Amino acid sequence: MNKSVYVGFLLGALAFQPLFSQTIDEDYNAKIKEYTTDPRFLPKAVLNLVDHPEIPSPKKYFGQIIGAPGEMHGTEEIYGYYKELAEKSPHLSIQQVETTEEGRPIYLVTIGGDESMDRLDHYKSQLGKLSDPRITTPEQAEAIIEDAKPVYYLNGGMHSTEMGSPEMLMELAYRLVTSEDKDITYLRDNLIVLINPVSEPDGRDKQVDWYHRYTKARTEYDDGFPKSTPYWGKYVFHDNNRDGLQVSQGITKGIFKIFFDWHPTVMLDLHESVPLLYISTGTGPYNEQVDPITIGEWQIMANSDIASLASQGMPGAFTWAFYDGWWPGYGIWVANNHNSNGRFYETFGNAGANTYMRDLSNARYAGDPATSREWYRPDPPTQKVYWSARNNVNYMQAGVLASLTYAAHNGEQLLKNFYQKGVNSIAKGKTEGPKAFVIPREQHDPAMAAYLVNQLRAQKIEVHQATNGEKEGDYVVLLDQQYRNLAVNLLTEQNYPKEAKFPPYDDIAWTLGYLYGVNVEKTDSISYDSNELELLTEDAAYEGEISGSGNSYFLSYEAQNTVLPALYWLNSESKNIEIQVLKNSFIIEEDTLKAGSFYFKGLSKSEAEEMASSFSLDLIKGSEEPAPDNIQKVTLPKIAIYHTWFNTQDEGWSRYTFEQRQIPYTSIDKDDLKSGNLRSKFDVILVPRARGNGSDFIHGVSSEFGPLPFTKTSEYPSHGFPDSSPDITGGPGFGGIDNLRKFVEAGGLLITLDNSTNMVTETGITRKLESYSASGLFHPGSVVTVKVRNSESPVLYGYPETFPIFRGNGPLYQVDKNDRNMMLLQYGTKPRKDEEEYSGPIMGMPDAEVEEKEEAGSPQKSPPYVRSGMVRNEQTIIGQGTIFNVPVGEGSVLAFTFDPLHRYLNHHDSPMVWNALIHWNHLK
Template sequence: MKKHLSFLALAVLFFQLSAISQTIDQNYIQKIKEFTTDDRFLPQSLMDVVDHPTIPSPLKHFGHITGAEGVIHRSNEIFGYYQKLAETSPMVEVQQMGTSEEGRPFYIVIIGNEESMQRLDHYKGQLALLADPRKTTPEQAQKIVLDSKPVYYVSGGMHATEMGSPEMLMELSYRLVTSTSPEIQKIRNNVITVINPVMEPDGWDKQVDWYYRYTKGREKFDDGFPRSAPYWGQYVFHDNNRDGLQISQAITKSIFKGFFEFHPTVMLDLHESVPLLYISTGTGPYNDYVDPITQSEWQVMGNHDVAAVASQGMPGAFTWAFYDGWWPGYGIWVANNHNSNGRFYETYGNAGADTYLRDLSTSRYAGDLATSKEWYRPDPATPQVNWSYRNNINYTMVGVIASLSYAANNSELLLSNFYKKGLNSVEKGRKEGPKAYTIAKDQRDPAMAAYLASQLIAQGIEVHENDTHYVALTEQPYRNLLVSLMTPTAYPKDAKFPPYDAIAWTLPNLYGVAVESHESLDLNTSSLKKVDTTVKYEGKVAGQGNTYVLAYKAQNNVLPALYALKSQNKNAEMTILPKETIFEGDTLSAGSILIKKINQNQAAKIASDFGLDLKAGGDGIVASAQKNIQLPRVAIYHTWYNTQDEGWSRFTFEERGIPYTSIDKDVLKTGNLRSKFDVILLPRVRGNAKNFINGVDKKFGPMPYTKTPEFPSHGFPAYTLDMTGGPGFLGMENLRKFVEEGGLLITLDNTSNIIAEAGIASELSPVSAGSLFHPGSIVMAKVRKSDSPILNGFPESFNIFRGNGPLLQTDKYNRDMMLVQYGFQPLKDEVPYEGPIMGMRDRNEAAKADKKDEKSPSYVVSGMVRNEQEIVGHGAVFNVPVGKGNILAFTFDPLHRYLNHHDAPMVWNALINWDKLR
């Protein structure tokens, strides 16, 4: 928020004069003591809150301190406080970085001394020079470091139930602006602090409303009552911290914008889940492509902060034993991926502002009890802790101040390391292979090739192009990230602790795009042109007429194009070729589409908007070789107890332009589903059939999720008069009737297991595979039913992304329901018997002698699977007939986090062919 220079000068002068006679705000300190439950949780360093005459503390602004029992502020109130700080102090500026899906602003708050704020653009420019060693020599970098300040980016409120940090950051900001302690003054003078006060304001406001509506004043923390609102963002829940590769959500885009504008030297993300304060380093294995300097900084800074907490006599701070450091898709990993330093804290939170007796006695991290004394936890907490909102804020604030202090005392080292990491990346690109990656523009799905190039550009990776290829040269500052995104991962099979998240993210495999790696630079680089914006494939139209052929290769945009065309031209006719067909000398694969009764302009618009190539003609293809496409009415089901993956499904459908209706338990219970929908999609949900059928415990009901004047953020993106209960047996029976009457039910991942348990897909049974460990990896699958329209456009074998989902199987006589299997080897009961058979005199010994023992390709493409023999041969996709309809059961999630785009066309095939699966 900019101020006129005259006001700025007066404000600076007044601030300097008033600082001489500052007094401590005893009232504020007394309130801190009142809301802190134990003297050991009460750090002496926080007992110096200034009573400033013109800059309001949270107490003066709100009438209560941050961390007061039973009080939490909505995002507009929090943002309003920062705006007041900016109005009353020349050391604070508020800047908007974007807008949420629901229209709330994403703000950052910039704090530094007067000189820092006056020269902010200069310091941002200096950091930009350090970020690209191709523009800055080591000698120049040394001079720049001496005329630079590190930017330390602190963020809170990403996960809505983690409610301490947005309140804490207000008080921290006040301290950074007003405190005269030597430590704070040094931070103010040597560091530019950037605060993201509420990273996810949509979710935050929903959760604040939830607290006041439902959980404030509950006597026990662990009473079974839902501590979280059913939704946070419009689409994603906890996965708003798993979008760093996709950059698909508004929150992620705002984080990336802030990073590339400020090039923070350190980014610290504040979370809550672990008692009492965890400071990240992780157990490892660390991501192979993170510079060793960053890995060492994690250790130094983590132990520094633990020591700072211990120095104040506060128990329960530790490092190492939580998280690993492998997956690069967290929000804060924009720093680690781009030569900065990304860290996080986990404090203990109560999902609100009440005090509870919390039991830590059985909590374990890295195998050790949370209350055990270890080398990484020198002063553990007791097995039970009476924990308050203010305790949480005290711990987080002491840690953050310590970390800011480290940056203030080691600014030159951090800035030099920032430059050196970029220099290391450039040097690796110059001296080591690969030297370049090329993405041919002519692909099975050229729109996805352009999308891959655009995703690299969004990550700050330089991409060039010529007439035929997109080219990413590795001699650039973010070379390590480029190689990481394009190379299969190899997670150590002998890792002592399980990974924290997925372990494979190789984008060419996830997108279904062919990429070539070049160990030597055999390209004519002079012909390359740098791509400065996102790229899009413009489809081509060959010929003119009223009928066009769309050669099908499982392109992601075919189904959206059909819906768009039908909405614009109701007379358009679309037919599908169920078998391979010869057309004008070309072979059209099964699934290719004839589009009739459209004009040249409509064809050109479809080609341009959706990146699809069309060819005029096809009238001569006999009608018997065609089947009409009846675009389905689709519903996406959501529970009220787990909305994470249905949110990703809704997002995917909306991004692709596929219309749908969102439904819940009440729609299932009402019944008559077949008259309303042709296809119902059940995205992945956690739990078992009991959870799915019963939903939120009815003993807590009724629980409305509706927008009211008192709770204005509720009721979106869905609403109900009562969240409790599930579809019940009536709703499940109606779901069965929907299929029996000719509908298609698509189930993803664990929901397939639930539907099998519930007896709706009675032909499917769970498979016990206790020794199988299958964290999110890219693996190979083999087609079993090549004539199934679900597999139109797919080869005989292909890779898919799979995590620790369920395993299902049919009886041997029903194996024709298995459309796709994991790996290449058959199940044991499918291996042909080759021994003697009584009653058969002649066995074909010659045929046995001629048989060759061929070695199957590797199951794992990227990632790691332990005991893969437990899954190979089992079904990945099943088509189960029920009555007149079908259940299409995936035992993985083909719509996982808007990431595995290569897998999604199996779902689109199902929608195109929903009435042709028998």
């Protein structure tokens, strides 16, 4: 053998050997074995942690190993441990990347070998170059790939009741920075590992307090006791993994910052829900804009992980039969949307650190029992498993180590794929249609057009603006860019296949033009010269204009989202301004203002200018005032938003929307309903969507578990926010419901959204609404057509006769035929069967009159019911009521059969709620 080759071989072999003999922490080993309930749940990969002389293991730091019964750590403890590791080890660093809504830090932990840690900025830069093939040629990319290292991003603690990943990641980090085992040193030298230890710190601390306060003492998993704290984040509960299109919450902003700083090659989100370890690929249909390379990577990495666990004798690992792969708004889809690879695990968690007997007999995925042997689950679990927190840690850590190993050994291919996906996206933008999207300057709500542009920019989609020429002010998205596929995904209609075998995992449509009420045009030809377009480097903003002459100020109303906030601002700015709304059309020189438009009596020039600028509203000056009989004074209401204690998800989105729109409100709960006198405190009570039925609303969290205080104490400091109660069990009861009825009868407006409409029908607050069952209807979240039934209703001011809304699966209602005037809006454009006009002969009416009637009723072409998404058996919903305005005493119940405040997404729908608030005392 050539001497130099031999020396190289020898040095290469030595590189995989420990530089010094390491002592295994046998006590830690013993505890892992003790807390693991079955040898089959104990992989070799999680044993043999080092007893390092200087760097403390979790056991030395906390006094117990990770996964010990009854041990769960809050964020300060977790972050404290990582800071200790960073201080003691050169292989780990920690830095804050974001702050939550409640002020807690979100940290990023970086792990790598000596060379990697010394050159982190260099490796960041290399991946940044690979992310954009427009600035990196194939030849340059080849050289960069030889020099770059794949980056693997592990995201922990997104869902607060899924408590294992923040624990496991600490043990994993210790293993990665201390072990000199050849497999670990290979990972450390050939891979950079990013760890977001607790991506939702607010919920983590609330849940850890909940565990120690309540569920740690429970002995049965299925005893009905609430396993979750009522709140996670300040606003968002489980939907914190549905914020990837809105990018509204701190958790998402943190994930996005990490991703765009690093462009990680693979991103793995660690969840817990199904037995024993699910590795994501999904049943499909897969999102149509995902590059086939990514889909291939999903499959090969999942099967590699399963093979690794199988080699260690671990049962219960599977892929395919859970989730679909369609909705692009999950946290990990920042990777899939931007040419990296986003994956997730679902391990089997117990919502704490208790050991429970778990029964899998009723668990089914993709129609198959969780215990059946399938092609995608070669080694199923038994019907019952005795499951511990340590078992969960073992499965999660063994899977992650397998996945890191795959990435380290296949880094070159993963980096080539990452670059190639960008190449493919740019090529499609050049060779396939459309070539560009145009957001024209003229919009009915220019503020929302600017918002759409900024949402695209938050996704790193490039947007240009026309700076001269006849189309000056237009926004243009040119599609020869590396995120072309995402732009197409967000701005075109979704076509979910009706024949899909399994129901979708989440919403199936998200066309932003529809959701925002913005006109977006796609074009196969670009009619702008390059010198007319300027790349936006800052967020877009629309500054309202003031046109016309005279001393009177008007606003042409077209359901702009910023009008109601502007009205509240005017109220607070000056008591001399009188806000009037036009009851009929009014002509100002060349402008015709429709009913619902506004006249501001007493508005000064400076106030008008500030209103136009701050709220992006165009005002019109006129010299005439409308006649007194054509105006109606606006009295802005005192608003309450009601929340249950058993489901706070959508109530949180409603509060978030109100605060973003600067609409003042008071949060109330069951105790406020019990106290009564609601009409003396509020004009409007909004009841957001809350899962459950009328009985749930009345009785709330089962009182058999009470009292359950959710209050801040020295022992449980994270509780009591964003609301507190000495006892969250029990609902408002029949007395509270009666007080709510009295509120409406005394002239209040009660607004119910989607499922919460169950509450007013099933409790008898109104008996005019009845439940309607649409046979065979399957209506996952899609954009559909609605038609105005009552054009005079102020709730529909600013909307055309037909327009799109977003609707998911939810309850439907109906009223008797003689009460159909209560239907303000209907689904689809065709009437209900019992409203179809009779076209046959009529005794006692001359034939000529019948013929004339038939001619007058000739059909006109209507838009399709489904604009984006999919609905099965849509004929059963067409003609049914979308919004009902039901009089009750001196007040009204305004019942929505969809959610116009869904996840801060369907901004075009929300002005129907704002209209109701503006005109709350003129709806009856």
